[in-house]
């Protein structure tokens with residue numbers, strides 16, 4: 001995946017089954033939906049910014065021999 005140069009050091013996390021909260025301080029984040037199941041989250045407290053991947057479950061289900 002290619003990102004803009006300003007996002008080159010961005011970290012992409014996988015969406016969990018819990019409501020997304022800041023990975024650093026735990027505050028509920030503000031996010032915008034990007035393309036391809038990607039969300040960009042911003043923490044209103046510590047201003048951390050990161051990406052969350054939301055459509056990984058589909059790819060994961062295609063992995064053979066998972067059980």
Ligand SMILES: [Zn+2]
Pocket residue numbers: 022023024025026027043044045046047048
């Ligand atoms: Zn935070």
